Amino acid sequence: MVTVNEAKEKIIANTSPLAAVTVPLSQALGSFLASDVVAPIALPPFRQSSMDGYAIVHSDVTEPGTALHLTGESKAGQADLPSVQPGTAVRIFTGAPVPEGATAVVMQENTSVAGNAVQIHEYPVAEGKNVRRAGQQIQQGAVALAEGTLVSPGAVGFLKGMDVNEVSVHGKPRIGLLVTGDELLKAGEPLVPGKIYESNSDMLKAALANAGIAEATVSYASDALEATIAALKALIDEHDVVLASGGISVGDYDFVGKALEALGAETIFYKVRQKPGKPLLFGKKGDKLIFALPGNPASSLVCYYEYVLPALRKMMGSGEPFLRSVRLPLRHAYRFDGERDEFLKARVEGGEVVSLDGQESFVIGSFAVANAIIYLPVSQNRVAAGELVEVHLLPL
Numbered sequence: 250m251v252t253v254n255e256a257k258e259k260i261i262a263n264t265s266p267l268a269a270v271t272v273p274l275s276q277a278l279g280s281f282l283a284s285d286v287v288a289p290i291a292l293p294p295f296r297q298s299s300m301d302g303y304a305i306v307h308s309d310v311t312e313p314g315t316a317l318h319l320t321g322e323s324k325a326g327q328a329d330l331p332s333v334q335p336g337t338a339v340r341i342f343t344g345a346p347v348p349e350g351a352t353a354v355v356m357q358e359n360t361s362v363a364g365n366a367v368q369i370h371e372y373p374v375a376e377g378k379n380v381r382r383a384g385q386q387i388q389q390g391a392v393a394l395a396e397g398t399l400v401s402p403g404a405v406g407f408l409k410g411m412d413v414n415e416v417s418v419h420g421k422p423r424i425g426l427l428v429t430g431d432e433l434l435k436a437g438e439p440l441v442p443g444k445i446y447e448s449n450s451d452m453l454k455a456a457l458a459n460a461g462i463a464e465a466t467v468s469y470a471s472d473a474l475e476a477t478i479a480a481l482k483a484l485i486d487e488h489d490v491v492l493a494s495g496g497i498s499v500g501d502y503d504f505v506g507k508a509l510e511a512l513g514a515e516t517i518f519y520k521v522r523q524k525p526g527k528p529l530l531f532g533k534k535g536d537k538l539i540f541a542l543p544g545n546p547a548s549s550l551v552c553y554y555e556y557v558l559p560a561l562r563k564m565m566g567s568g569e570p571f572l573r574s575v576r577l578p579l580r581h582a583y584r585f586d587g588e589r590d591e592f593l594k595a596r597v598e599g600g601e602v603v604s605l606d607g608q609e610s611f612v613i614g615s616f617a618v619a620n621a622i623i624y625l626p627v628s629q630n631r632v633a634a635g636e637l638v639e640v641h642l643l644p645l
């Protein structure tokens with residue numbers, strides 16, 4: 250049995266980033282950059298107006314109501330521009346190039362026009378007012394996004410604005426899921442005594458999809474050693490990471506541990522001093538990672554978020570693989586006995602955290618409405634209302 254921290258350290262120590270691949274930007278969402286992206290152009294590429302109004306020489310405005318001579322127009326997308334001479338103004342629109350000679354743009358609400366004269370009612374006008382400088386966002390040749398950055402919707406917008414259409418990212422792990430349990434029914438089968446609907450595989454696939462891993466192979470094995478060995482071997486051969494659900498405890502029909510042993514997989518740890526998820530096993534066969542997750546749905550999902558996801562995120566190149574951790578006051582008192590650290594399904598609400606009803610490991614309904622996990626080490630087993638606790642935010 251290892252502690253929660255030992256388990257996390259062992260997982261990170263045994264996990265490496267996958268090789269870099271170049272992919273179209275449209276397929277890179279959720280991946281992590283494998284190298285810096287250098288800006289091929291400056292943004293903005295030219296001086297732009299940030300308002301609809303008039304481009305002027307700011308020092309021409311010596312008093313409220315100064316009149317300037319209107320000489321032309323600059324609209325967005327225009328290449329051939331009039332210049333602005335002292336005493337003159339050019340009509341301009343948001344996003345349009347600021348003509349040479351202009352040092353500021355006055356928004357039209359602060360002006361009035363009569364014929365070819367525009368009166369400026371704003372005084373004084375600051376130099377550079379309403380002008381976006383060329384390269385103000387990013388200079389050509391500067392690092393736009395650093396290695397290890399998540400390709401987020403914002404990153405896609407930033408890169409497309411520089412006509413960057415492909416990026417080098419770390420590959421995504423190929424995942425195999427093994428479902429064990431003779432009690433499990435597939436979707437739509439009639440409910441008969443002693444059976445339950447299988448839910449862990451779709452739950453884990455949903456969690457993987459949330460992490461940007463859209464595909465996973467699912468295999469089913471009956472509660473028998475030979476069937477478990479065969480199914481595990483096939484999954485390990487074809488995937489980078491294998492997640493097994495169920496069959497890892499000490500019952501007569503728990504075969505995942507024995508099957509891994511028969512396959513010559515190395516057990517890095519088995520059992521973690523935690524509740525739920527005590528029987529978690531982490532192993533390796535060559536460079537393939539194996540997580541045997543306890544079958545209880547909430548145990549499986551806690552172990553996924555706390556251990557599997559960080560391994561996957563490290564493989565994908567993230568420098569911050571663990572769930573984001575914050576310290577928040579617990580709304581109510583909470584106490585527990587026993588030797589195991591606890592993970593509680595919880596909700597962060599209005600700057601505090603509340604643990605949800607239904608903490609037993611077979612109860613998944615509380616997870617369905619959770620947005621966080623509270624982590625309480627045994628050393629903090631008597632928590633007063635309002636006391637700070639460690640909260641891991643779910644990536645929903």
Ligand SMILES: Nc1nc2c(c(=O)[nH]1)N[C@H]1C(S)=C(S)[C@@H](COP(=O)(O)OP(=O)(O)OC[C@H]3O[C@@H](n4cnc5c(N)ncnc54)[C@H](O)[C@@H]3O)O[C@H]1N2
Pocket residue numbers: 428429430432433445446447448449450494495496497498499500503525526527528542543544545546548610611
């Ligand atoms: N004598 C002991 N018994 C148990 C111990 C122990 O230390 N000594 N540990 C308990 C703990 S803690 C857990 S957690 C479970 C883990 O058991 P397994 O990983 O072997 O899981 P199963 O027995 O196969 O299933 C447990 C539970 O979950 C349901 N299940 C399983 N797979 C699915 C699925 N794909 N979809 C939905 N539900 C699933 C299954 O029907 C069981 O109810 O062991 C305790 N026992």
Ligand code: MOO
Pocket residue numbers: 523524525526527528543545548610611
């Ligand atoms: O560790 Mo088990 O997941 O408590 O039920």
